[in-house]
Amino acid sequence: MKVQFGLHGSAAPKQSKKRTEVENVGMRSVDWPDARTQEQQAREKKGAWLYWVHQRRFASLAGALTNSAKHVMPAASVVSTVGSNMTLTVVPQTMHFEQALPLQGGGVLHAYQLHYETYGVLNAKRDNAVLICHALNASHHAAGVYEGQPKSHGWWDNMIGPGKPVDTDRFFVIAVNNPGSCFGSTGPMHVNPQTGRPYGADFPVVTVEDWVQAQARLVERLGITQLAAVMGGSLGGMQALSWSIQYPERVRHAVVIASAPNLNAENIAFNEVARRAIVTDPDFHGGHFYEHGVVPKRGLRVARMLGHITYLSDDVMNSKFGRKLQSGEALKYSTQDIEFQIESYLRYQGDKFSDYFDANTYLLITRALDYFDPARAFGGDLAASLARATCRFLVVSFTTDWRFAPARSREIVQALVKNDRRVTYAEIDAPHGHDAFLLDDPRYMAVVGAYYDRIWQGLSARPFAVQREAE
DSSP: OOOOOOOOOGTTTOOOOOOOOOOSSOOOOOOOOOOHHHOHHHHHHTTTTOOOOOOOHHHHHHHHHHHOOOOOOOOOOOEETTTTTTTEEEEEEEEESSSOEEESSSSSEEEEEEEEESSSSOOOTTTTEEEEOOOOOOOOOOEEEEETTTTTOOTTTTTTTSSSSSTTOEEEEEEEEOOSSSSSOOTTTSOHHHHHOOOOOGGGOOHHHHHHHHHHHHOOOOOOOOSEEEEEETTTHHHHHHHHOGGGGGGOOOOOSSSSSSHHHHHHHHHHHHHHHHSTTTOOGGGGGGGGTTHHHHHHHHHHHHHHHHHHHHHHHHHHTTTOSSSSSSOOOOOOOOOOOOHHHHHHHHHHHHHHHHHHHHHHHHHHHHOOGGGGGGOOOOHHHGGGOOSEEEEEETTTTTSHHHHHHHHHHHHHHTTOOOOEEEEEEOOSSGGGGGSHHHHHHHHHHHHHHHHHHHHHHHOOOOOOOOO
């Protein structure tokens, strides 16, 4: 796989004085609105790889991709490390808030709590903090393992830790569980102080903007006035994007991976079908199933099966399962029994999901996905909505991701280019579909690692940066 860098849009040399940077990794033809010669356009129409390399500007990042070895600072962590692979042993924490949280939809979340984890050490100047935003069914447990539970790895453990792309020997990493979730932060399963019984369906509707507001309060409580970076994949990427708009002065870099500026009709449709499966389950009881001692597992299973299909690429599903039968070569000629291996796999995923996830949380989070649309207040003009953003951006997409296709990431890039913002864009030719942002593709890891190297170098170069005592 050849990795190339290209400078596009308003940043073309000798054609513009704007400082916007767009770096492209493994990306094919893109309809950029300007700054392309006729020759370039002709090559793009033929499907040629983007070839225009600006060696001087991008030499450092290109070098990091060809040589992934990094200078690792002396380890200094508030958590211990175990094993030869330097696995973090982590302890979840809880922060309580007595101040009510006003919500975008008009509701109010009264006294509430947020579950979170931290990895690494906050330096004396408090400028090396990175906030991790989770996606639909994830939580605050992004990295490491819990004491005595060797298989309890965080959902992004391949990304975060000592010597990993988000290096906890350099950065103080914060992962927060959002309100409305079912992993410790105040959510539908918690007692409503107004009624004395579980919220259930009465939990107020929350949005991405509400989550960002809650995260900002926690970060402030930790004594951090400006984050080195906010990072997330999928729905987490939407939160990172929202951070750049809601709190532009409090974030220096936004890392948006496998995400989109809003959901298209197809994605909203998938979410609606999943929600209907849940609310029509007889055990749902209008969202107050806790009081009945039941769980709407049938609906949750179907919701997860539907969602899981959208996370995988056609190539992955065919290579892994194809038309393989579950048992032998003989067909059962049954409409109810499992015939194909893919059916068994989906049922397994549905069963597992229904054992740990909350139905009301699923409704809340998918609706937050539906509602996210920063351009809505600007007549659909995404560039206008991002005009407030002042930080630098890394935007990453994957060619086989049809849930949040690369074209949606390019919309973000183009909007940033219009605002003369500095943005690095990587489009990874990976076969794994939407789930690629959770996996160990070496090109993807190299891009993220190189970008965080750049963040670290920027911190080290700042005149007020405080070096570790170990240095």
